[in-house]
Every structure is written in C-alpha cells, then in structure tokens.
Amino acid sequence: MTTETTSPAGTSLGAEQLGKFLYEMMLIRRFEEKCGELYTKGKIRGFLHLYTGQEACAVGSMAALEERDKIVTHYRDHGHALARGLDPDRVMAELFGKATGVSGGRGGSMHLYDVSKGFLGGYAIVAAHLPLAVGLGMASNMKKEGFVTLCVFGDGSVGEGEFHEALNLSVLWNTPTTFFCENNLYGMGVPFHASLSTDIPKLAAAYNMPAVSVDGMDVIAVHEATRKAVEHARSGKGPYFIEAMTYRYRGHSMSDPELYRLKDEIEEYRQRDAIERLKTHLMEAGQLDEARYQELIARVEQVVDEAVEFSEQSPQPGIDTLYDHLYKEPSDG
Amino acid sequence: MAEMRMREALREALREEMLRDETIFLMGEDIGLYGGSYAVTKGLLEEFGEARVIDTPIAESGIVGAGIGAAMGGLRPMVELMTINFSFLALDQIVNSAAKLYHMSNGQINVPLVIRMASGGGSQLAATHSHSLEGLYAHFPGLKVVCPSNAADAKGLLKRAFRDDNTVIFIEHTANYAIKGEVPDDPDFLIEFGVANILREGTDVTIVGYGGSVHQATRAATLLEEQEEISAEVIDLRTLRPLDMDTVIASVKKTNRCVIVEDAWRFGGFGGELAAQVMEHAFDWLDAPVARVACKDVPLPYNRNLEFAALPSEEDVVDAVLGMFKE
Ligand SMILES: Cc1ncc(C[n+]2csc(CCOP(=O)(O)OP(=O)(O)O)c2C)c(N)n1
Numbered sequence: 001m002t003t004e005t006t007s008p009a010g011t012s013l014g015a016e017q018l019g020k021f022l023y024e025m026m027l028i029r030r031f032e033e034k035c036g037e038l039y040t041k042g043k044i045r046g047f048l049h050l051y052t053g054q055e056a057c058a059v060g061s062m063a064a065l066e067e068r069d070k071i072v073t074h075y076r077d078h079g080h081a082l083a084r085g086l087d088p089d090r091v092m093a094e095l096f097g098k099a100t101g102v103s104g105g106r107g108g109s110m111h112l113y114d115v116s117k118g119f120l121g122g123y124a125i126v127a128a129h130l131p132l133a134v135g136l137g138m139a140s141n142m143k144k145e146g147f148v149t150l151c152v153f154g155d156g157s158v159g160e161g162e163f164h165e166a167l168n169l170s171v172l173w174n175t176p177t178t179f180f181c182e183n184n185l186y187g188m189g190v191p192f193h194a195s196l197s198t199d200i201p202k203l204a205a206a207y208n209m210p211a212v213s214v215d216g217m218d219v220i221a222v223h224e225a226t227r228k229a230v231e232h233a234r235s236g237k238g239p240y241f242i243e244a245m246t247y248r249y250r251g252h253s254m255s256d257p258e259l260y261r262l263k264d265e266i267e268e269y270r271q272r273d274a275i276e277r278l279k280t281h282l283m284e285a286g287q288l289d290e291a292r293y294q295e296l297i298a299r300v301e302q303v304v305d306e307a308v309e310f311s312e313q314s315p316q317p318g319i320d321t322l323y324d325h326l327y328k329e330p331s332d333g
Numbered sequence: 334m335a336e337m338r339m340r341e342a343l344r345e346a347l348r349e350e351m352l353r354d355e356t357i358f359l360m361g362e363d364i365g366l367y368g369g370s371y372a373v374t375k376g377l378l379e380e381f382g383e384a385r386v387i388d389t390p391i392a393e394s395g396i397v398g399a400g401i402g403a404a405m406g407g408l409r410p411m412v413e414l415m416t417i418n419f420s421f422l423a424l425d426q427i428v429n430s431a432a433k434l435y436h437m438s439n440g441q442i443n444v445p446l447v448i449r450m451a452s453g454g455g456s457q458l459a460a461t462h463s464h465s466l467e468g469l470y471a472h473f474p475g476l477k478v479v480c481p482s483n484a485a486d487a488k489g490l491l492k493r494a495f496r497d498d499n500t501v502i503f504i505e506h507t508a509n510y511a512i513k514g515e516v517p518d519d520p521d522f523l524i525e526f527g528v529a530n531i532l533r534e535g536t537d538v539t540i541v542g543y544g545g546s547v548h549q550a551t552r553a554a555t556l557l558e559e560q561e562e563i564s565a566e567v568i569d570l571r572t573l574r575p576l577d578m579d580t581v582i583a584s585v586k587k588t589n590r591c592v593i594v595e596d597a598w599r600f601g602g603f604g605g606e607l608a609a610q611v612m613e614h615a616f617d618w619l620d621a622p623v624a625r626v627a628c629k630d631v632p633l634p635y636n637r638n639l640e641f642a643a644l645p646s647e648e649d650v651v652d653a654v655l656g657m658f659k660e
Pocket residue numbers: 076124125126127153154155156157184186187188252362391393415419422
C-alpha cells in the first residue's frame with residue numbers, strides 16, 4: 001500500500017482538462033445545492049443524499065474512463081452521473097419522478113441508470129454492487145471487450161461480507177475492476193474508525209490487490225490514481241483499489257440531525273475544498289481569471305436552472321405504465 | 334396512561350426492559366450516536382452506555398449472527414436492522430440459525446433474540462427500500478412475528494418479546510411511528526402474542542389487517558358506514574405467528590364476509606394463508622369468496638402517483654367490500 005499526494009503544480013494535465021474539472025465540480029456543487037432546496041419544497045422526495053464536498057472524487061475518477069467503460073456506484077450518485085456526462089435535465093427529471101428521467105421516474109435519487117453512457121446504476125443496498133462489478137469484469141474478459149468497470153462505494157461498505165467476497169473474487173478471477181472507495185469518514189452517523197478495525201487499503205492488500213490512498217479533495221490526485229488503476233486493469237493485470245479521503249458537507253440524507261459531528265469539523269474540511277483549491281491553482285498559474293470564473297458560475301447556474309425547468313415541464317409517468325418493465329418480452333426492444 | 338407516538342412507546346419498552354433485565358443489550362446500525370434512523374433508540378446510549386447500546390458497522394449478517402451467539406451465551410440481545418430491506422442480508426442467520434437451533438438441537442439451545450426492523454412503502458423510497466415482508470418471516474416455523482399498529486400495542490408487544498425464549502421478528506411500519514395514542518405506564522404492561530384485537534365491531538363484513546394495513550382497514554370501515562351504511566368489523570392481527578385465527582373465524586361466522594388487507598404483494602402473500610384458513614374453517618358461513626386487497630404485483634416505483642397506484646388504499650378496500658354485496 002502506498003499513499004500518494006500529488007501537488008496540483010506537478011501535474012501533466014493541461015489547462016483545458018483542468019478547466020473542465022473545475023466546471024464539472026462547480027456544476028455538481030450547484031446541482032446538489034439546488035436539490036437540497038427542491039427537497040425542502042417537496043419537489044424531490046424519498047431519500048436524498050447530497051454529494052457536496054466529494055465532487056473531486058467523481059470528476060477525477062470518471063475522467064479516467066473511456067466511453068466503453070462501465071460504472072456502478074452507490075446511492076449518493078448524482079455527482080457520478082453528472083461527471084460521467086449524463087444529461088443534467090434527465091438526472092433532475094428523475095429526482096422529480098418524471099417520465100423523462102433517466103430511470104423513467106421509477107428509480108429516484110438512489111437508482112439512476114443510463115446504459116447508453118455505461119452508467120449501470122446507483123445501488124441503494126450498501127455493497128450490493130461490488131459483486132456486480134466483478135461479474136461485469138468477467139464479461140469483459142470472456143467477451144474480450146476490454147472495458148473496465150469503475151465501482152464506487154462508501155467507507156461503510158467495508159463492514160459487509162459482499163465487500164470482502166467481491167475483492168477476493170476479483171483477484172482470483174483477475175477482473176478488470178477499479179474499486180473506488182470514497183472515504184468520507186462516516187457511514188451515516190458512525191465514524192469510520194468505529195466500524196473498521198484496520199485501514200481500508202490494507203483490506204485490499206490482504207487479498208493481494210494493489211491499493212492506494214489518495215487525497216479525495218484533490219481532483220488531480222484522484223484523476224492520476226484512477227488513470228493508473230484503469231490502465232492496470234486494461235492491461236490485463238486485474239483489479240486495483242483506491243481509497244479517496246474526502247468529506248461530505250451535508251448530512252447523510254436530508255433527515256440527518258447530525259448529532260455525531262461538530263460544526264468545526266465541517267469548517268475544517270471546507271478549508272480544503274476541492275473547488276477552491278483548483279480555482280486557486282488555476283488562477284495562480286494564470287490559467288483562470290475572475291471574469292472567466294464568473295462565466296463558469298453563470299454557466300452552471302443556467303444548466304441547473306434549465307434542468308429544473310425541464311423537470312417541471314416534463315410529464316408524470318402514466319398510471320397505465322405501472323406494470324411496464326416487469327419482465328422483458330421477446331417483443332421488447 | 335400517557336399520550337405518545339409509537340416511536341416513543343417503543344423507546345419506553347426498551348428502557349423499561351433494560352432496567353428490568355441486565356442481560357438485555359441493544360445493537361444495530363446508527364442506534365447510538367445518531368439516535369436511531371427512526372429515532373426509536375434516541376437517548377438510550379446516554380442512559381445505558383456503550384456496553385449496552387452498541388453502534389455496529391454495516392454488517393447485517395454479522396450482527397444478527399452475533400446476536401444469536403450472544404443469546405446462546407445467556408444474554409438477551411435486541412438487534413435493530415434499521416429497515417426490513419436490509420434484513421435480506423441477514424436472512425441466512427435468521428432462517429438457518431435463529432429459527433432452527435431449538436428444534437435441531439433437540440431442545441438444547443434456544444435463541445431469545447429480538448430483531449426489530451422498520452418496514453413498508455409509501456415514502457417514495459423506490460423498489461429496494463419499500464418492502465413489506467411480514468408474511469415472509471411468518472413463513473418460517475421457529476420464528477415469532479409481531480407487527481404492531483399503534484403505540485400501546487407496540488409497547489406491550491415489545492416488552493412481551495423480551496420475555497420470550499424464542500427469536501421474535503418485530504416489524505414496525507414506518508407510517509406508524511408518528512401515530513399517537515394512550516400508552517399504559519405500568520412496567521408490567523404486556524400484550525400476549527397470538528391475541529388479535531377487534532378494533533371496531535361490525536355485523537356485515539370482517540376486514541382483517543396487520544401492521545400498516547390496519548389503518549386502511551379502519552378508514553375503509555368509516556367510509557363504509559358513512560357512505561354505504563355497511564357495518565364493518567375490523568381486526569388487527571397484531572402477531573402473524575402465533576396467529577389468532579379463532580378471533581377471525583368467530584367474526585366471519587358473524588358477518589359472513591371477509592376482506593384481507595395487506596401492504597405486501599398478493600401473490601404468495603400472507604393474505605393467501607388467511608384466506609385458506611377462513612375457507613377451511615368457515616366455508617359454510619361465507620356469502621362471498623374471501624377478498625384480498627394488497628400491493629399491485631410490481632416493485633414499488635419512486636414516482637408518487639405510481640407508488641400510490643400500487644399500494645392498497647382504503648378506496649380499494651371499500652371497492653372490495655362493495656363487490657361482495659353485488660348480486
Ligand atoms: C445493506 C444496507 N444496510 C444499511 C443500509 C442503510 N444505509 C444507507 S447508507 C448507509 C451508510 C453508508 O455509508 P458509506 O458506505 O460510508 O457511504 P456514504 O453515505 O458515506 O456515502 C447506511 C447504513 C443500506 N442502505 N444497506
């Protein structure tokens with residue numbers, strides 16, 4: 001196990017790529033803030049888990065994938081969906097439960113799918129998708145399709161048997177899987193050190209899987225680690241484990257009284273905010289100025305507003321569709 | 334007597350039982366620091382300390398298995414599984430260990446374990462998070478299955494669960510947590526298992542519910558009386574195992590009609606068991622086939638309209654009753 005910290009200054013990524021990272025992280029941030037507002041207005045319902053604070057994880061990792069690659073992630077999935085390029089209109093429409101949503105209004109926040117983007121879902125049962133990522137890897141190997149599966153999950157997953165079963169199987173069967181653990185220090189209200197007797201990367205190492213721990217609030221570090229992991233998988237060397245140390249600014253879900261942490265802690269992590277850090281870096285490097293930054297703010301505002309407008313205008317799924325998609329029939333496309 | 338919500342009545346039961354019996358301890362995901370996902374265990378960590386209120390990792394199979402082991406070792410654990418949806422991960426331990434040990438060991442090992450879990454749909458949590466599995470657990474001999482519909486019952490039944498020498502699956506419908514009711518404060522207030530509650534007497538039709546569906550049944554009975562002058566008797570089963578068929582059969586022999594309401598899917602559901610038993614024991618008294626009102630045969634969708642369309646409503650119950658009175 002190695003711990004890597006990449007300073008933004010040392011990156012080989014160009015200004016254009018970094019500008020894209022900044023924009024995507026800002027988009028996710030604004031999208032999530034808007035979702036929080038819409039939830040209190042009753043436009044979005046059910047369980048809503050916001051991603052603010054963790055944007056660098058989604059943006060840095062997704063950028064390391066090719067079009068043919070697949071993604072499975074957990075229920076805190078809006079950021080991954082947006083970073084993978086799912087249409088913000090249709091992601092928002094899903095949260096509104098509309099027919100135009102990426103899951104037709106059936107899935108809601110925790111269950112986003114867009115197979116056309118290789119986005120094979122948000123999974124709401126903790127650790128349920130880890131074995132699926134192994135199976136996708138088997139398919140990639142057997143069909144010689146060369147795609148890599150990025151499997152994203154939280155630190156809370158490590159307590160589940162499926163986590164361990166999946167890691168073991170993927171090493172045994174040499175599947176092209178990148179296990180990406182977003183360690184935001186809590187699984188709901190349980191501090192991560194209270195739910196695991198060791199360090200997360202050591203678990204992977206115990207199964208003979210290469211593992212790194214990176215600063216998950218540094219988009220460049222996340223990106224470089226994921227690129228390496230994906231290359232490793234693509235070259236036939238099997239799975240790779242990344243632990244990205246990060247932090248969620250909001251409660252676990254919208255109903256979290258947050259009795260388990262202090263406001264100071266949130267403030268402390270906000271000082272390391274991934275968006276602020278990249279912005280500062282780009283400004284210092286002369287690759288961003290205030291005017292351009294204001295343009296980005298206006299752009300994400302517009303994209304989010306349009307997504308809300310689209311969702312408001314979209315139709316509800318008809319009651320006559322209730323029984324749709326229960327079984328796939330030969331006549332279905 | 335004091336008025337309180339069902340979640341508070343459950344908390345009182347836990348407190349009183351923990352004060353009464355030192356071998357009782359609680360474990361589960363987020364029951365301590367967080368205060369419980371549905372705030373049932375709020376304040377108990379502060380009162381009883383970390384040794385008796387244990388926050389666990391997310392490891393359903395592990396904690397249920399550990400609960401079984403602790404029970405085998407002479408303790409009386411309660412495991413909270415947050416929601417019934419996550420109990421699938423612990424199903425092997427529940428079914429193959431907890432439900433079987435007493436029988437397989439020829440009576441040498443019993444498992445006095447209480448497993449609590451929140452259940453039910455109606456909150457737009459979508460398909461993975463909206464299960465109603467009371468009937469599934471009732472399927473397994475060796476388990477007791479309890480599903481309270483109100484605050485007083487919740488307290489009396491949970492206290493009773495801790496005094497049982499077997500594993501009790503205690504299922505709490507999320508829609509019931511906030512319902513208020515008068516709750517006895519006698520520390521020995523217990524409600525016996527296998528005793529159904531006649532919530533409302535009537536003469537024309539028997540409506541049977543449990544857990545969450547008791548409320549659709551009761552609202553339907555009110556509608557039937559106000560709008561149709563039909564007098565419905567409403568029975569709350571309270572426990573599915575043991576099952577109080579005597580009360581149901583006596584009622585059906587009086588009303589000659591029976592409608593069963595449940596939040597779970599109809600196909601292969603508990604309502605089928607009830608209907609069969611009514612048929613076996615009261616066939617000659619029935620003026621109409623037993624009707625079942627249940628969840629539509631689809632996974633519960635997130636969209637509000639679709640979810641409402643899928644779940645059984647009081648209107649569905651009224652329609653089922655009216656159908657029985659048509660020639
Ligand atoms: C099997 C299972 N058990 C419990 C839950 C309830 N639950 C939902 S999220 C969560 C915490 C997960 O924490 P983590 O994996 O760290 O992800 P994070 O929410 O921090 O992103 C829990 C306990 C669940 N969804 N699935």
